[in-house]
Amino acid sequence: MTGAIGAVVPRPLTDDFDTAADTDDVLGRIELHVVEDPGRRSQHLDESEILITGISTQVVPALELARAMPRLRWIHSLTAGTEDLLAQELLERRVLVTNGAGAYATAIAEYAFAAMVLLARRIPELLLASSRREWRDPHPLGGELAGRQVGIVGYGGIGRALARLCASAGMSVWGLRRRAAAREQRDSAERVLEAAALGELLEASDFVVVAASLNPSSRGLLGQAQFEAMRSGAFLVNVSRGALVDEAALAAALRSGRLAGAVVDVTAIEPLPVESELWDAPNCWVTSHMSGGTSESRRRAFELLLVNCIAYLGGDPDAMHNRVDLALELAVEGAAC
Numbered sequence: 001m002t003g004a005i006g007a008v009v010p011r012p013l014t015d016d017f018d019t020a021a022d023t024d025d026v027l028g029r030i031e032l033h034v035v036e037d038p039g040r041r042s043q044h045l046d047e048s049e050i051l052i053t054g055i056s057t058q059v060v061p062a063l064e065l066a067r068a069m070p071r072l073r074w075i076h077s078l079t080a081g082t083e084d085l086l087a088q089e090l091l092e093r094r095v096l097v098t099n100g101a102g103a104y105a106t107a108i109a110e111y112a113f114a115a116m117v118l119l120a121r122r123i124p125e126l127l128l129a130s131s132r133r134e135w136r137d138p139h140p141l142g143g144e145l146a147g148r149q150v151g152i153v154g155y156g157g158i159g160r161a162l163a164r165l166c167a168s169a170g171m172s173v174w175g176l177r178r179r180a181a182a183r184e185q186r187d188s189a190e191r192v193l194e195a196a197a198l199g200e201l202l203e204a205s206d207f208v209v210v211a212a213s214l215n216p217s218s219r220g221l222l223g224q225a226q227f228e229a230m231r232s233g234a235f236l237v238n239v240s241r242g243a244l245v246d247e248a249a250l251a252a253a254l255r256s257g258r259l260a261g262a263v264v265d266v267t268a269i270e271p272l273p274v275e276s277e278l279w280d281a282p283n284c285w286v287t288s289h290m291s292g293g294t295s296e297s298r299r300r301a302f303e304l305l306l307v308n309c310i311a312y313l314g315g316d317p318d319a320m321h322n323r324v325d326l327a328l329e330l331a332v333e334g335a336a337c
Contacts, residue, residue: 004029004030004031005029005030005031005048005049005050005313006030006031006033006044006047006048006049006050007030007031007032007033007048007049007050007051007052008033008034008035008044008045008048008050008051008052008065008069009032009033009034009035009051009052009053009055010034010035010036010053010055010058010059010060010062010065011034011036011055011057011058012034012055013027013032013052013055013302015055015056015057016055016056016057016078016298017078017298017299017301017302018298018299018302019302021299021302021303022302022306024306026306026309026310027306027309029309029313030050030309030313031048032052033048035065036058036059036060037060038060038064038065038067038068041068045065045068045069046069046070046071047071048069048071048072049069049071049072049073049074050072050073050074050075050076050312051065051066051069051072051074051075051076052075052076052078052305053065053075053076053077053078053084053085054076054077054078054079054081054099054100055078061084062075062077062084062085063084063085063087063090066085066087066090066095067089072093072095073095073096074095074096074097074098074312074317075090075095075096075097075098076097076098076099076305076308077097077098077099077100078099078100078301078302078305079099079100079104079292079301080099080100080101080102080103080104080158080213080292081099081213081214081241082097082099082213082324082329083213083214083215083241083243085097085324085326086215086216086326086329086330087326088330090326091326091327091330096317096320096323097323097324097326098308098320098321098322098323098324099322099324100300100301100304100305100322101156101157101322102157102300102304102322103297103300103301103304104158104291104292104297104300104301105157105158105160105161106161106296106297107291107292107293107294107296107297108158108161108162108211108239108291108292109158109161109162109164109165110165111239111265111291111292112158112162112209112211112237112239112291113162113165113166113169115237115239115263115265115285116145116150116166116207116209116235116237117145118263118285119207119235119237119260119261119262119263119283120142120143120144120145120148120235121140121142121143122140122141122142123142124283124285125140126139126140145166145169145170145171146169146170146171147170147171147172148171148172148206148207149171149172149173149174149204149205149206149207150162150166150171150172150173150174150205150206150207150208150209151174151175151176151201151202151204151205151207151208151209152173152174152175152176152189152209152211153176153198153201153208153209153210153211153212153221153222154176154177154210154211154212154213154240155175155176155177155189155192155211156177156211156213158211158239159175159177159209159211160175160187160188160189162209162211163175163187163188163189164187164188166188167188167189168188172190173188173189173190174189174190174191174192174193174201174204174205175189175191175192175193176192176193176194176195176197176198176201176212177192177193177194177195178194178195179194198221198226199226199229202226202229202230202231203229203230203231204231205230205231205234206231206233206234206235207234207235207236207237208222208230208234208235208236208237209236209237209238209239210222210236210237210238210239210240210244210245211239211240212240212244213240213241213329214240214241214243214244215329215330216330216331217331218244219243219244220243220244220245220246221244221245222236222244222245222246222249222250223245223246223249224246224249224252224253227249227250227252227253227258227259228253228258230253230258230259232257232258233257233259233260234259234260235259235260235261235262235263236250236259236261236262236263236264237262237263237264238262238263238264238265238266239265239266239291239292240266241266242264242266242267242268242269242270243268245264245268247267247268247276247277247278248277250262250264250278250281250284251277251278251280251281251284254281254282254283254284255281255282260283261282261283261284261285262281262283262284262285263284263285263286263287264278264284264285264286264287265286265287265288265289265290265291266289267286267289270288270289271288272286304321304322307320307321308320308321308322
């Protein structure tokens with residue numbers, strides 16, 4: 001390699017992003033190398049100090065690449081999720097980690113709001129009838145969002161964006177986050193509860209939207225006990241990570257009628273295996289981890305990478321956006337949301 005700073009990416013950025021948006025040729029200031037297999041030693045892995053991850057087509061976990069990079073100093077995930085980078089070894093190596101948090105908030109919030117409308121008005125049944133050229137009359141009589149309560153588990157950027165949409169529709173909004181929220185952080189929520197109050201939120205909500213990060217203490221956050229605590233006839237929407245929800249317990253709650261319906265954009269194993277109980281659970285609708293995927297969100301995520309590259313190359317890490325606190329994310333106590 002030459003004297004330029006090297007960066008490794010597990011798949012070409014063009015798989016997900018319009019790199020023509022880099023009008024100032026920021027990426028031209030680094031040597032970008034596609035390395036798909038960390039098991040095959042290469043000079044690029046040995047000498048590069050940047051790892052860019054979060055490409056939808058990559059098959060190698062980012063942590064495997066990080067372990068193969070002895071000079072690694074900075075990892076940037078183009079997605080908001082960094083659960084695959086929550087490793088004590090990266091903390092001990094003092095690797096800086098940043099992510100794409102915020103870039104996808106609007107898209108995911110709009111998806112979650114649309115999912116709530118679909119469930120409340122029983123629209124999927126009508127769409128299925130339409131695909132069979134059936135005119136449903138009388139049609140399923142659904143309900144309105146106005147006057148209903150939504151509980152948002154994980155009141156970060158996505159949660160606050162969703163809260164604004166829900167409040168404008170006349171809904172009562174409660175949020176849940178790992179630490180107490182300052183008044184200005186409540187935004188459109190009437191109440192923002194701490195993680196220990198999950199049961200209270202579940203009992204009070206007509207809709208529960210999961211938007212929390214995945215970390216050691218949030219895995220399996222919603223299971224049988226939590227579904228039993230939810231209001232009978234409530235709906236669930238998961239736009240975060242599949243591992244936050246016990247899928248067998250969710251399927252059982254739907255079959256029993258405890259829950260009236262669910263939309264899940266994320267599953268514990270992706271693609272969702274054909275034998276999964278979710279496929280046959282009543283009024284359960286599965287999409288392929290696409291809630292954040294819009295042209296606008298992809299552009300924001302790419303622009304965020306460029307901004308962080310400029311700060312890193314300029315020797316100003318304090319100016320980098322979305323620095324991930326690995327110590328906090330690795331903590332077991334109080335990190336559920």
